[in-house]
Amino acid sequence: MKKFLTALVITASTMTFAQQTEQNKCNLPVNYQEPKPDKKVQSFLKKVDATIEDLRKHIAVENDCNEKDVIFLKISEQKGNGMYSVCVAGKPMKYKRMGSVFMGSSENPFDTANSGK
Known part of the structure; x- marks a missing residue:
């Protein structure tokens, strides 16, 4: 019985992990047009170097890839802020802009506890 339960847990966790890694890929059609x-x-x-092309350069440097590997999936922006969904070398990511500063969507610029001080 223990062997059966162990095999069942291993199989279930392997299948779950395989499905999660499959979701981490951007499956874009060949003729995909960026918004x-x-x-x-x-x-x-x-005026403040915060255009889409500046974000593309920022993402490429941050993820150590070429600018052509950064593909925008969704752009939602105003003059003061913006949210961007991108595909970086096959991996979906989200970025945000506050003023002229770009950062990952999960980053908090006001979090001083993790700033290393």
């Missing part, structure tokens, strides 16, 4: 950002917002953000 177009608002031109008025982009021209405003150009």
Whole structure:
């Protein structure tokens, strides 16, 4: 009975892990077109180096990949902030912009406990 339960747990955990890793890939069609950002917002953000292309460079450096490996899936932005869903070398990620600062969507810029002081 113990062997059966052990085998069942191992099989179930393996199948669950396999499904989770399969979800971590971006399955984009060959002819995928990136969404177009608002031109008025982009021209405003150009003054402070916070355009979509600046974010693409930031993501490429942060993830140690080429800029062409960064593909935007969803863009939601205003002059003061923005949320971006991207596919980075086959891995889905989310970024946000506060003013002219880009960061991962889970990062908290006001968290001083983890700043190393």
